[in-house]
Amino acid sequence: MTHPHQELLRCRNLGRRYAGVPALADIELSVRAGEVLAIVGENGAGKSTLLKILSGVIPPSNGSMQIADADGVLRSVQLQSVRDATRAGIALVHQELNLAENLDIAGSIFLGREPARLGFLDLHAMRANASKWLARVGLNLDPTTPCDALAIAQRQLVEVAKALSCEARILILDEPTSSLSAREADRLLEIMADLRNQGKAVIFVSHHLDEVLRIADRVMVLRDGQCTGILERGTYDRDSIERLMVGRSIETNQPRPVRQDAAVRLRVTELVGAHHRKQPISFAVRAGEIVGLAGLVGAGRTEVLEAIAAITPHHGHVELDGAPLSGNTAARVRRGVAIVPEDRARNGIFAAGHVSMNMSLAWIDRNSRARTVNTAAERAIVSQMMDRMQLRPAEPSRLVHTLSGGNQQKSVIGRWMAIGPALLLLDEPTRGVDVSARAEIHAEIRRLADSGSSVLFASSELEEVLMLADRVIVMHDGGIAGELTAHEATEVAIMHLATGGEPAPARPRGTAHEHGSEYGTSS
Amino acid sequence: MKKSLGILGIFLAVCVVASVFGQNFLTGYNLMNLTQRTSLFAIISLGAGLVIITGGIDLSIGSVVCLAGITTPWLLVEHGWSPWVVIPVVLIGSALIGLFHGVLITRLRLQPFLVTLCGLLLYRGVARWMTSDQSQGFQGEFAGVRSIALAKFPIPGLDTYQLPATVIPLIVLSVAIAVFLHRTVWGRWLLATGRNESAARYSGVPTAWLITMAYVACSLLAGVGGMLFIFDIGSAQPSDFGNFYELYAIAAAVLGGCSLRGGEASVFGIVIGAATLQVLRTAIILLGLSSQLEFAVIGAVLLIGVTTDELIRRYSVRRSERKIA
Numbered sequence: 001m002t003h004p005h006q007e008l009l010r011c012r013n014l015g016r017r018y019a020g021v022p023a024l025a026d027i028e029l030s031v032r033a034g035e036v037l038a039i040v041g042e043n044g045a046g047k048s049t050l051l052k053i054l055s056g057v058i059p060p061s062n063g064s065m066q067i068a069d070a071d072g073v074l075r076s077v078q079l080q081s082v083r084d085a086t087r088a089g090i091a092l093v094h095q096e097l098n099l100a101e102n103l104d105i106a107g108s109i110f111l112g113r114e115p116a117r118l119g120f121l122d123l124h125a126m127r128a129n130a131s132k133w134l135a136r137v138g139l140n141l142d143p144t145t146p147c148d149a150l151a152i153a154q155r156q157l158v159e160v161a162k163a164l165s166c167e168a169r170i171l172i173l174d175e176p177t178s179s180l181s182a183r184e185a186d187r188l189l190e191i192m193a194d195l196r197n198q199g200k201a202v203i204f205v206s207h208h209l210d211e212v213l214r215i216a217d218r219v220m221v222l223r224d225g226q227c228t229g230i231l232e233r234g235t236y237d238r239d240s241i242e243r244l245m246v247g248r249s250i251e252t253n254q255p256r257p258v259r260q261d262a263a264v265r266l267r268v269t270e271l272v273g274a275h276h277r278k279q280p281i282s283f284a285v286r287a288g289e290i291v292g293l294a295g296l297v298g299a300g301r302t303e304v305l306e307a308i309a310a311i312t313p314h315h316g317h318v319e320l321d322g323a324p325l326s327g328n329t330a331a332r333v334r335r336g337v338a339i340v341p342e343d344r345a346r347n348g349i350f351a352a353g354h355v356s357m358n359m360s361l362a363w364i365d366r367n368s369r370a371r372t373v374n375t376a377a378e379r380a381i382v383s384q385m386m387d388r389m390q391l392r393p394a395e396p397s398r399l400v401h402t403l404s405g406g407n408q409q410k411s412v413i414g415r416w417m418a419i420g421p422a423l424l425l426l427d428e429p430t431r432g433v434d435v436s437a438r439a440e441i442h443a444e445i446r447r448l449a450d451s452g453s454s455v456l457f458a459s460s461e462l463e464e465v466l467m468l469a470d471r472v473i474v475m476h477d478g479g480i481a482g483e484l485t486a487h488e489a490t491e492v493a494i495m496h497l498a499t500g501g502e503p504a505p506a507r508p509r510g511t512a513h514e515h516g517s518e519y520g521t522s523s
Numbered sequence: 524m525k526k527s528l529g530i531l532g533i534f535l536a537v538c539v540v541a542s543v544f545g546q547n548f549l550t551g552y553n554l555m556n557l558t559q560r561t562s563l564f565a566i567i568s569l570g571a572g573l574v575i576i577t578g579g580i581d582l583s584i585g586s587v588v589c590l591a592g593i594t595t596p597w598l599l600v601e602h603g604w605s606p607w608v609v610i611p612v613v614l615i616g617s618a619l620i621g622l623f624h625g626v627l628i629t630r631l632r633l634q635p636f637l638v639t640l641c642g643l644l645l646y647r648g649v650a651r652w653m654t655s656d657q658s659q660g661f662q663g664e665f666a667g668v669r670s671i672a673l674a675k676f677p678i679p680g681l682d683t684y685q686l687p688a689t690v691i692p693l694i695v696l697s698v699a700i701a702v703f704l705h706r707t708v709w710g711r712w713l714l715a716t717g718r719n720e721s722a723a724r725y726s727g728v729p730t731a732w733l734i735t736m737a738y739v740a741c742s743l744l745a746g747v748g749g750m751l752f753i754f755d756i757g758s759a760q761p762s763d764f765g766n767f768y769e770l771y772a773i774a775a776a777v778l779g780g781c782s783l784r785g786g787e788a789s790v791f792g793i794v795i796g797a798a799t800l801q802v803l804r805t806a807i808i809l810l811g812l813s814s815q816l817e818f819a820v821i822g823a824v825l826l827i828g829v830t831t832d833e834l835i836r837r838y839s840v841r842r843s844e845r846k847i848a
Contacts, residue, residue, distance in 0.1 A: 311725065333727025347725050350718040352786065361715050362726045365708045372706055415726060 006033050006072050008089075008169055008201050009054075014063035016049050024049045024225045027063070031170060036192060036202045038212040041222035041245055042495070043297055043460040047205045048174065050222070054203070055092035055172050056085030068169075090170045091163030093156070105150075106130035106143035109162045133161040137191050153184035160191065171195060173204040177211060178298050189215050207296040209238055209499040221245055238501060246462070246491035256446065256470055262286040263321075265454040266308070266423050271316035273300070273307035279479035280316060285423070285454045290445065292469030293458040294494050300478040301458035302342055305425045308332075308456070309339040320423060333362070336422030340412055340429060342458075348412040349400045355411055356382045356396035362415045381418050389414040390440050406430075406437030413441060417448065424448060426457040430464060442468055462491045474498050526780040527792035529835065533778070533828055534799045541802060545809030551683025553809075555675070557801055562689035563672075563751050565797035567768060568775035569700055570744030572793045573737045575776050576704075576717045578785025579628065579635035581738065583620070583642030584745045584772050588765035590646040591617050591749030596659040596758070599668075606668045610750070617746025618739050620646065625735030643769070651761040660758025672754035689751055693794070696744070701790040713737065717785030745772075774821065775800055778828050799824075 007030055014027040024046040031037055041047050052058045054065075056079035066074040067088045079085045082092070103111065106127045115122040115129070130143035137157045147155065156176060163171050173192070177185035185208075192202050193215055206212055212219055219231045221244040228244045266285040272278050281304060285291045293301040307314035310329045318325040320335055329339075341347035350358050359382050364373055367381065382396050389410040391403075400408055409430065416424060429445065430438040445468065449455050459465050465472055472484040474497035481497040542548040567584055574581045591613050598604045598612070620642065627638045661669060675685035704710035716723045716730045724730050748768075753759055777783065778799060779792030803824060807817050 309725075328729070328731075329724055330727050330729040330732075338727075339725055341722075341725050346719075347721045350715060350722055350786075353715070353718055357711075357715070361711065361723070361728065364711055368708045371708045373708060373711060 005035075006068065007031070007074065008033050008068045010066040010074055011054075012064045012066075014050075014053060014060050014065065016046075016053060016058065017061045022225050024053070024060075024222075027227055029220065029227075029230075031201045031203065033169065033199050033201055034196055035217040036196050036204070036215050038216035038219045039203065039205045039222060040207075040209065040212055040219060040241060042462065045222040045245070046225040047222055049225075051092065051172055051174050051203075051205060053079075054085075054170075055090055056080065056082045057092070086166050086168070089168055090172065091166050091168035092172045092174070093159045093163055093176060094174060102146070102148070104144045104146050105134070105141060105158055108147050109133060109143075109158065109165055113166075129165070130161075133165045134158070136164055137161045138187070138194075151184075153180050153188070156180065156184075156188065157191070160188075164195075168200070170201045170203065173202070175205055175207060175298075177206065177208060185211070207298075207499060209241060209501070212241070213238060238496070242492050242495050242499075246495055256290070256449070260286075262288050265289075265321055266456065267317075267319040268304075268308065269317040269319070271304065271307055271314055271318065273303035273314045274312040279477070281480055283473055283480065283483075285456055287452050287454055288449050290449045290455040290457070290468055290470045292465040292472045293456065293475060294462065294465045294472050295458075295475035295481075295498050297460060299475040299498065301475055302427050303478075304475070305339065305427050305456065305458055308423075309337055309425055311339065311341075336419070337425065338362070338416035338419070338421035338423070339425040340409075340416070340427060342427035342431070344405070344408060344412060344432070349408055351399075351401035353400060354397050355386070355391070355400055355403070358400050358411050359385055359396075359415050359418075363419045366419065385414040385418050388417060389444060404434070404437075406433040406441075409433050410437065410441065413444065417444065420448075420451065421453055423454045423456065426455070428459055429457050429468075430459075430461075438464075462494055465489070465494065466491065476500050526787070527789045527795060529832060530778050530780065530792050530795050530799065530828065533824070534795050534802070537799055537802050537806060537824075541806035541809060545806055548806070548809050551681065551685075553805065555684055555687060557798075557805055559687040559689055559755065560801045560804075561794075561798040562687060562693040563748055563755065564768075564771055564775065564801060565693050565794045566696060566751065567745050567748035568772040568779070568793050568797045569696060569790065570741035570748075571769070571772035572776040572779065572781050572788050572790070573700070573713075573744075574635070574741045575773070575781040575783060576713055576785060576788045577734045577737045578717050578720070578783075579734065579737070580639065580773065580783070581624070581642075581741045581745075582636065582639040582769050583624070583646060584741065584769035585765040585767060586643045586646035586650070586769075587617055587620055587742050587745035588749035588752060588768050589759075589761060590620075590650040591746040592753035592759060592764055593650045593654055593659050593761045595750050595753050596661050596665075597654055599665055600659070600662060606665065610668075613750060614743060614746050617749075618743040620746075621739035621742030622735065624742065625738035628738065629731035629734050647761070647765075654761050656761055658758055658760050659753075662758075669754040669757070672751045689755070692747065692751070696747075697790050697794055704788065704790065709733065709736075714786055714788070717787070719786075771797070771800055774825050778825060780832075 009031040011027055011029040014029070015025040016023050027050060039047050039050065053060045059078070059080065065077055065079065067077050067090070069075050077088055079088065085092070109130045110126050115125045127143045134141055134143065137160050139154060139157050139161065141154065147158065150158065160171070176188055180188060189211060192204065195202055217233050219236055219241060221228045221231070221241060223245060231240065263286065264284045265287045268284070269282050270280040271282070272280050293304060295301050303312065306312045308318055310327065310332050320337065325332055325335060325337070345351070356379070360378050364378060367374055367377055379396065386394050386396065391407050391410045391414060400411060403411070413429070424445070426445070430441055433441065445455055457468065466489055469489070470486050472489045472494060474481045474484065474494055476498055477500070481500070484493055547553055567588065571581060571584060594613055595609055598609045599606060624638050624642060627633045628635050670688070672689055674688035676688065677685050704714065712723065712728045713733050715728060716733050720730050749765065752765070775796035776793050779794070779796030780789045781787055781793065800821060803821055804817060807820055808814060
């Protein structure tokens with residue numbers, strides 16, 4: 001009974017708060033059959049939250065949703081679970097693929113809904129049905145193929161087939177092309193267009209504006225949890241989207257004297273890390289310089305930092321102060337490399353340990369005589385570092401897991417301050433840290449750089465990149481998309497590079513030109 | 524030390540029960556025997572403790588005890604080697620077994636449970652095959668070497684109790700390991716690795732090397748123990764010598780405050796834990812209980828000990844959380 005272009009979903013005043021903090025507010029949205037809606041925004045703009053609400057993973061804190069029933073009449077719904085959403089005709093294709101790897105394709109498509117006869121699996125019906133759905137997404141595979149034998153792109157399409165088999169009218173895809181090659185991504189976009197022509201509504205989140213420009217009928221731009229605009233096809237281009245994504249004005253940092261003459265401290269040549277796209281990366285950092293790695297989630301920033309510290313193996317050449325940097329993490333730390341990891345709880349702190357134990361671990365070996373810990377000196381240095389990092393409360397015997405996030409992070413960074421690292425690598429230096437602690441951490445990082453250390457940090461927050469970095473390296477798709485000095489770096493300029501825009505200062509306008517640029521050239 | 528109060532309490536309680544209800548518990552002869560057995564078991568338990576600190580486990584301790592213990596008289600008596608050669612050979616061999624475990628666990632990332640379970644089967648099999656499953660003994664000779672384990676020192680004022688010589692290696696090893704753990708850089712690193720291996724690696728700690736060394740130390744101590752055991756008892760069957768000793772060692776370490784999650788240990792606690800298990804074994808016999816009950820009683824006490832420990836831990840966590848809130 002659904003007509004083409006009939007309204008399938010209507011959201012009113014939709015919002016979501018986490019612990020009182022709004023992650024999403026005042027979302028008004030209407031989705032029609034036979035259209036592709038793209039949702040774009042910076043990291044943390046609220047895209048995932050919106051998708052989770054639409055697909056029943058989390059309930060909204062306020063607002064209402066209406067979904068068209070079989071007769072095309074909009075009815076209010078309250079989605080309590082993914083099951084509810086599926087029943088209402090909404091299916092989510094996950095960003096992390098969660099096919100059961102030990103099942104075959106047919107088994108995973110019908111997982112939990114297996115056709116049965118007298119309690120026995122009706123394998124014949126299941127496989128025949130699976131073949132039908134596979135054909136719809138253009139996959140020419142035997143439904144008995146085990147899922148772990150599939151390439152990532154094929155798994156993604158099986159997920160789409162699974163969603164279609166639930167008779168979904170609204171398909172939601174969360175960064176569907178993020179782990180696909182250019183050709184595979186093209187194929188998926190074609191299939192999404194096909195589905196639109198078959199009368200489905202397709203909603204997708206993407207970090208690639210080229211994809212958005214190519215297939216979206218409408219674009220919804222989110223910023224800081226609010227919708228800053230819904231643009232109809234024909235009324236937008238890359239510039240207008242970027243402006244809506246960024247929007248706010250930000251204080252940039254107090255300029256630090258630029259040290260063009262300082263010696264190169266870190267030189268990275270043709271580095272290939274654990275990132276699945278494996279693009280070689282080359283750059284250098286001078287002594288006293290603070291370089292920010294910007295880019296969207298999954299662009300490969302963490303991989304670069306972890307490769308330099310040998311947390312993960314890498315190919316290519318890394319040089320520190322003119323001498324090759326090799327060996328495992330311990331060997332590199334002895335050379336003066338320090339790393340502050342992204343996942344503080346898992347890789348940063350010793351939760352059940354004292355603050356002093358947490359802060360002294362990185363240098364007790366340098367502070368020992370005949371490998372015996374000098375406890376008096378240890379106490380003195382720890383309290384000095386707690387002072388310097390303004391870590392509160394100033395109790396060295398306090399257990400670290402009882403501290404606030406900001407103070408935990410200070411303990412991890414403070415661990416390295418005592419050795420005056422030649423190179424400090426920070427991955428999300430102030431994630432989950434309150435504003436005042438963030439300012440204190442930034443000040444300490446600047447002070448360290450002033451004393452001649454090199455700092456390389458990765459941050460998802462443009463604000464932080466702009467405030468802290470002397471120079472910004474923007475990553476996209478595992479490679480370097482471009483480099484900006486502190487003067488050139490603006491949110492718009494960074495977003496342009498991070499979403500796959502061309503690095504040339506004179507930006508191409510219009511959509512036709514930009515389609516091909518995304519995947520053909522790798523920077 | 525605070526961590527060891529619980530096990531000290533259990534130890535004293537078991538001793539009191541044993542001496543009140545078992546008439547012969549407080550005799551010099553019995554206490555001398557207990558000291559001897561405690562020393563030997565505590566030595567292998569210290570090794571188990573070092574591995575447990577890393578969050579790992581060593582199930583092969585009993586088989587290493589057997590292989591080291593059986594090889595010693597086999598080389599001395601059947602092959603006529605000098606004790607000056609046999610002792611270093613056996614100890615180096617034991618250490619190499621640990622190195623083998625450590626390399627498999629840290630380089631190939633195999634699970635410690637699996638690696639040492641295979642070791643458990645492997646080394647006992649080798650010991651039985653090597654000796655054609657024949658009982659090995661010193662046949663009344665080598666009294667000089669055996670006195671390492673058999674010598675007793677008279678204590679002035681006590682007629683029936685003499686201090687067994689095996690307490691000397693125990694004390695030396697305990698002090699060395701305690702100093703290692705709490706005063707050296709390596710000890711700090713080992714404890715940190717047990718608490719959070721990943722965070723230790725990010726801090727520049729050579730975690731793979733430390734974990735390997737923990738397994739080397741564990742097998743070496745099992746080798747030392749095996750040698751002392753065989754010097755003590757004189758002869759043994761390859762098929763049952765050292766059976767279940769890994770479980771005594773792990774139980775002692777856990778009773779002594781080691782968390783199987785890693786990162787926690789007390790040398791004093793481990794020694795008291797080993798002593799508690801030996802007192803329990805003796806008490807079962809002295810109290811006239813069926814000796815078949817031995818494992819059941821030890822299992823029950825271990826369960827009670829671990830449960831109490833967990834409840835206390837939760838209580839103190841709750842209290843500290845309340846203090847913060």
